[in-house]
Amino acid sequence: MNGFRRWMGRYMVGRYGNDELNRFLLIVSAILIVIGIFVPRHILNVLVIVCLILVYCRMFSRNFAKRQQENRKYLELKARFTGGRAAGTRQGRGAGAAGSGNVFRKKQKPAPGKRIFICPNCKGSLQVPVGAGRIRIRCPHCGSEFEENV
Numbered sequence: 462m463n464g465f466r467r468w469m470g471r472y473m474v475g476r477y478g479n480d481e482l483n484r485f486l487l488i489v490s491a492i493l494i495v496i497g498i499f500v501p502r503h504i505l506n507v508l509v510i511v512c513l514i515l516v517y518c519r520m521f522s523r524n525f526a527k528r529q530q531e532n533r534k535y536l537e538l539k540a541r542f543t544g545g546r547a548a549g550t551r552q553g554r555g556a557g558a559a560g561s562g563n564v565f566r567k568k569q570k571p572a573p574g575k576r577i578f579i580c581p582n583c584k585g586s587l588q589v590p591v592g593a594g595r596i597r598i599r600c601p602h603c604g605s606e607f608e609e610n611v
């Protein structure tokens with residue numbers, strides 16, 4: 462087991478690893494497996510396998526930019542489903558609207574040399590290169606502009 466761990470650690474060097482989207486896919490597969498116990502359906506098994514293949518392909522991927530982009534898309538979708546509110550709150554609704562933007566900011570990993578900003582208009586996230594001082598940022602989601610220090 463030790464040897465396997467060491468091998469695994471070496472193998473994962475330079476690989477993308479897990480993120481929120483992978484955790485979500487794993488939860489989905491677990492739910493599908495449980496449903497499959499009660500209602501055996503071949504399609505459920507196929508879905509589980511597809512989910513798991515996706516998880517492993519993403520985990521062992523070396524294409525970080527692409528994976529981060531997928532993860533970002535997933536987080537944006539999720540934020541939309543939870544009414545713009547961030548992850549973490551299981552029973553989300555009514556659990557305090559103020560300050561949840563910070564949770565969202567912390568959860569995301571920006572690309573190197575970039576910072577995540579939350580659009581004050583649509584609450585969408587955008588990445589901005591740091592070190593330019595005070596700049597006008599144009600939101601790619603809704604087109605509104607705002608000023609920030611970067």
Ligand SMILES: [Zn+2]
Pocket residue numbers: 580581582583584585600601602603604605
């Ligand atoms: Zn916006």
